[in-house]
Every structure is written in C-alpha cells, then in structure tokens.
Amino acid sequence: MTTIHLKRGKEQAVARFHPWIFSGAIHRMDGQPKDGDWVRVCDSHGNVVATGHYNNGSIMVRVLSFGDLEVSQEYWNDCIQTAFEKRKAILDWDHATQCYRLVHAEGDALPGLIVDIYGQVAVMQCHSIGMHKDRRAIAEAILHHSSPHVKAVYDKSREVLPKSYGNNFENGYLLGEMDADEAVVHEHGNAFKVNWATGQKTGFFLDQRENRKLLGHYAKGKRILNTFCYSGGFSIYALNAGAEAVHSVDISQKAMDLTDANVALNQPFDGEHVSHTADVMAYLKEEKEMYDIVVVDPPAFAKNLRKRHNAVQGYKRLNALAFKRVKQGGLMFTFSCSQVVDTPLFQNTIVAAALESGRKVSILHRLTQPADHPVNLFHPEGAYLKGLVLYVE
Numbered sequence: 001m002t003t004i005h006l007k008r009g010k011e012q013a014v015a016r017f018h019p020w021i022f023s024g025a026i027h028r029m030d031g032q033p034k035d036g037d038w039v040r041v042c043d044s045h046g047n048v049v050a051t052g053h054y055n056n057g058s059i060m061v062r063v064l065s066f067g068d069l070e071v072s073q074e075y076w077n078d079c080i081q082t083a084f085e086k087r088k089a090i091l092d093w094d095h096a097t098q099c100y101r102l103v104h105a106e107g108d109a110l111p112g113l114i115v116d117i118y119g120q121v122a123v124m125q126c127h128s129i130g131m132h133k134d135r136r137a138i139a140e141a142i143l144h145h146s147s148p149h150v151k152a153v154y155d156k157s158r159e160v161l162p163k164s165y166g167n168n169f170e171n172g173y174l175l176g177e178m179d180a181d182e183a184v185v186h187e188h189g190n191a192f193k194v195n196w197a198t199g200q201k202t203g204f205f206l207d208q209r210e211n212r213k214l215l216g217h218y219a220k221g222k223r224i225l226n227t228f229c230y231s232g233g234f235s236i237y238a239l240n241a242g243a244e245a246v247h248s249v250d251i252s253q254k255a256m257d258l259t260d261a262n263v264a265l266n267q268p269f270d271g272e273h274v275s276h277t278a279d280v281m282a283y284l285k286e287e288k289e290m291y292d293i294v295v296v297d298p299p300a301f302a303k304n305l306r307k308r309h310n311a312v313q314g315y316k317r318l319n320a321l322a323f324k325r326v327k328q329g330g331l332m333f334t335f336s337c338s339q340v341v342d343t344p345l346f347q348n349t350i351v352a353a354a355l356e357s358g359r360k361v362s363i364l365h366r367l368t369q370p371a372d373h374p375v376n377l378f379h380p381e382g383a384y385l386k387g388l389v390l391y392v393e
Contacts, residue, residue, distance in 0.1 A: 002031035002039045002054070004061065011043040014050050014066065017378040019111045021050065021061035035165065036129030038071055053112065053130025062111040062128055073137055080141035083108050083115075090371040099185045099194070100372045101206050102142070106382050107374035115142065116202040118194050119185050121178060122150050123202040126157040129165050139174040152176030154196050171197065184265060188213050190236045191265040193258065200230065207337075207385050208233055208297065210370045214389070215295065215333060216241035222292035225249070225325060227280045232259030234295045234333070235273065236266050245272040247291075251279050284321035296322045296334040301341075308340045312349050315341070319353035323361070326392040335367070335387040343386045350388060365389035 006014070010025035021041060033039050033054040041050040041061055051069035052061045069075065083103050087093070091100055102122065103115035112128030115138075122142045126132035139153035153174045158166045181197035187209055196203035212233050215224075220242035226234045229248040238246050248259050256277045263273050276283060280298070296319060302311030319334055326332050336346045343366075354361040367387030369375075375382040 001051070002029055002033040002037065004029050004033075004039050004041045004054075005046075006041060006043055006049075008044040011049055014041070014043075014063070017066055019052075019063040019106050019109070019376065019379055020059045021052070021063065023058055023060045026060060035162075036133045038130070040068065053128055055128060055130070062130065064110065073140060076134070076137045076141040077144055079108075079110060080138070081145050083110075084145050086374070087372055095186065096189045097187050097209075099187055099192075099204065099206060100209075102372075104373045104382070106376045106379040109376070113138065114202065116204075116206060117146075117150065118196060118203060119183050120149070120151040121183065121196060122146070122153045123196040124153060124155050124157065124174070125160055125202055126155070127160050129161065132157050132161060132165075132169075136174055143175055150176075152178050154181075156196060156202055188216075188237075190240055191262070192231060192233070192236065193261050193265060199258075205230065205233060207369045207373050208335075211333070211335075211367050211387060212237040214365065214367070215293070218293060218331060219243040223247075224293045224295070225289075225291040226295045226297075227284070227322070228296070228298045229259055230255045232262045234297065235259060236262055238293075239263065239269045239271050239273060240266055242269075243271045245274070247274045247276060247289075249276045249278055249280055249283050251277070253277050281318060281321065284318075284325060287325070289325070290327045291325055291330065292327055293331045293333065294322050294326050296332065298335070300338040301336070302338045303340070305340050308338075311338055311341055312345065315346070315349045316353045316356070319350055320356040323354060323357035323359045323392060326359070328393060330392050331364070332361075332390045332392055333367075333387065334390065335385065337385050339381060339384040341386075343383075346386050347388065350390070354390075360393040362391040362393075363388055364391050 005027045007027045035055050037054045039054040043049050048068045050063045051065040052063040099118045102117050103113050112131040114125040116123045142153050155174050156171045158171050182195035194203040215234050216237040219238040222243050223245045224238045224243050226248045229250045235246045235248045256275045301314045302308045369385040
C-alpha cells in the first residue's frame with residue numbers, strides 16, 4: 001500500500017473517528033496511488049492511524065479502519081457479518097417485510113457502499129471506485145453470510161461512479177442469477193413490485209418504510225394526496241389502511257405505471273385510487289381539491305452546497321402550495337432528502353412556507369430515516385432524510 005502522511009495537527013479528525021480525510025490535510029505521499037487503491041495513513045510522527053480507499057479529489061481517503069489493516073476475504077466477511085447481525089437486532093424479518101438496507105455506507109463503517117436486500121437478491125451500489133474494485137469480495141461475503149436466504153448479488157454501480165471509470169462497466173449479476181430482474185416484495189404486509197435493473201436507486205425507496213407506516217396510522221377514512229409518488233409507496237399504505245381516496249401525482253409516466261401496478265397488486269381495498277401524470281408544482285397550483293392529508297416527498301433539490309439556496313427556495317414554494325391543499329384540521333407529511341439542507345434549515349423553510357400560505361401549523365412528529373439506515377455518531381453528514389408531520393388549522 002502507498003503511505004500517506006498527514007500535516008501536523010490534521011490527525012485530529014481521524015482521532016475523532018471521522019471517516020473522511022480531505023486533500024488539504026495531506027502533507028505527502030510515498031508513492032502514486034491510483035483511484036480506488038488501498039492506502040495507509042500516518043500522522044506527522046509516522047504512526048499508522050487509518051487505512052482506506054484513495055481517491056484523487058476533495059475527499060482523498062475514505063477510512064475503513066482506524067489503524068493498520070490487512071485486507072482479505074476474511075475482513076469483508078467480518079464486515080458483512082456485522083451488518084447482518086445489526087439488522088437482526090433492529091428489524092422484524094418475516095413474510096410481512098422482505099426488503100431492507102443491509103449496508104448503509106458510513107453508518108456501517110463502509111463508506112462508499114450501499115447494499116439493499118429484496119427477497120432473494122442483494123443489490124449493491126458502489127459510490128466509490130475503491131468499493132467497486134472490491135465488489136466481488138463483498139459479494140462473496142454477502143452470499144456466505146446470508147445463504148440460503150440471498151441467492152444472487154446484483155451490481156448497480158455504473159450510474160453513481162465517476163463517468164471516466166463507471167462507463168467501462170455494465171450493471172449485472174456478480175454472483176448467482178435470477179430468472180428476472182424484478183420481484184414482488186412485502187413491506188409491513190404491503191406488496192411492491194421492485195425492478196433493481198431499471199428502478200431508481202437500487203429499485204425502491206426503503207428509507208421511507210417507517211414513515212409510510214405512520215401515514216397508514218392516520219389514513220383510515222381520509223382523502224389523501226401523494227405527490228412525487230414514484231412507485232406509490234405512501235399511496236399503497238394509505239389504501240391498505242382504509243383511506244377513502246388516494247390521488248397519486250408524479251411527472252414520470254413510468255412512475256405512474258409502476259404506481260398503478262402496485263395498486264393492482266394490493267387489491268382489493270375499499271378506497272378509490274386516481275393517478276395523475278403531471279408536474280407537481282403545476283398540479284398544486286391548478287387543482288383546487290382539498291385533502292385530509294397531503295404528502296410532499298420530492299427528490300433531492302440540492303446535491304451540493306452551491307445549489308442549497310435555490311433548493312431552499314424550491315422547498316418553500318412547494319410547501320406553500322401544498323399547505324393550501326390541506327383541509328382545516330388536516331395533516332401534511334413533508335420531507336427533504338437533500339443532505340446539504342440540514343434539519344434546522346429544513347424546518348425554517350417550512351416555517352417560511354406556512355407564513356406565506358397564511359396557515360396556522362403545529363408539529364406532531366419529526367421524522368428521519370429508519371434504523372437500517374444508521375447514522376455514524378462521528379459522521380453526522382449521514383443523517384440525510386428529515387421530515388415533519390404537521391397539523392394544519
């Protein structure tokens with residue numbers, strides 16, 4: 001391994017177990033590592049303080065061990081075994097729930113790696129070149145510790161890797177194979193069709209599982225608007241919980257087709273479901289129907305700090321329009337998954353939207369990502385999903 005030496009005083013972040021080492025902290029390198037190579041990191045006294053994946057960028061090292069590390073198949077086996085044991089402790093895995101996140105990057109001390117389980121398939125997304133170079137060893141570890149539960153590991157990393165590297169690879173099965181790239185899985189007893197080859201992210205938005213369940217708690221007998229619905233997750237929970245009517249809106253026809261397929265999977269239920277393929281902002285401006293519950297779950301409006309201001313303005317306009325569609329005494333479930341929009345900024349934005357709409361609003365619940373998307377205590381940046389359940393007068 002190449003050895004990287006830190007500037008004097010820059011070892012403090014490593015001592016606090018933060019898993020990122022930035023380029024500005026580096027004094028010199030003994031060698032010329034390539035992107036994705038394993039490197040050792042020494043403090044200014046020459047002591048090995050970390051081992052990780054190298055990347056020629058702002059985040060120069062993603063730390064996998066705070067000390068020296070002998071990389072082997074046994075190392076990956078231990079990492080994946082720990083992830084499985086953690087999920088066994090926090091999840092009720094049975095026929096009612098068959099999909100969950102096995103590895104959540106820094107939250108599982110594996111920065112750059114996401115692994116989601118859909119029934120018999122593990123879908124891997126490597127967000128760093130280093131993880132992608134180690135993908136086969138990781139796949140071996142997944143099958144080793146999940147057998148006979150997981151039968152195949154699918155790599156879906158091409159879209160999230162740097163183009164200069166990722167364009168050299170195709171998504172596909174690393175180990176094992178399935179007859180089709182999709183399956184019907186259950187989440188709290190609700191059925192969803194998931195296609196890991198063509199779907200967004202790894203195929204489904206697992207991070208809203210407990211928030212969808214909470215919506216179900218309030219849904220009986222209600223008229224509900226689900227905006228940015230994608231595959232209809234919130235809609236399905238509401239319908240199965242006895243909602244009177246659910247209107248699902250997304251600008252993507254593909255998303256609406258998937259929502260309709262999931263609605264069909266879960267029938268019969270007593271409520272009415274209507275799909276609208278439309279721009280959500282335009283729909284909220286033009287439609288005048290009032291709802292008992294409105295769900296606002298947009299995609300990330302900002303993926304870097306440069307775009308944060310515009311994102312905040314977008315969230316404000318969107319939520320101000322959504323408030324106007326909530327009946328007096330109704331609820332609004334509103335979310336942001338933009339990592340650069342932190343919880344205080346998100347709440348302040350919702351305050352501004354409520355003021356603009358002229359509604360009196362109370363917070364009933366503060367929402368976040370579920371336990372299978374853990375946040376490393378020393379890496380608060382991992383807390384990306386934030387949400388509020390609001391009572392609107």
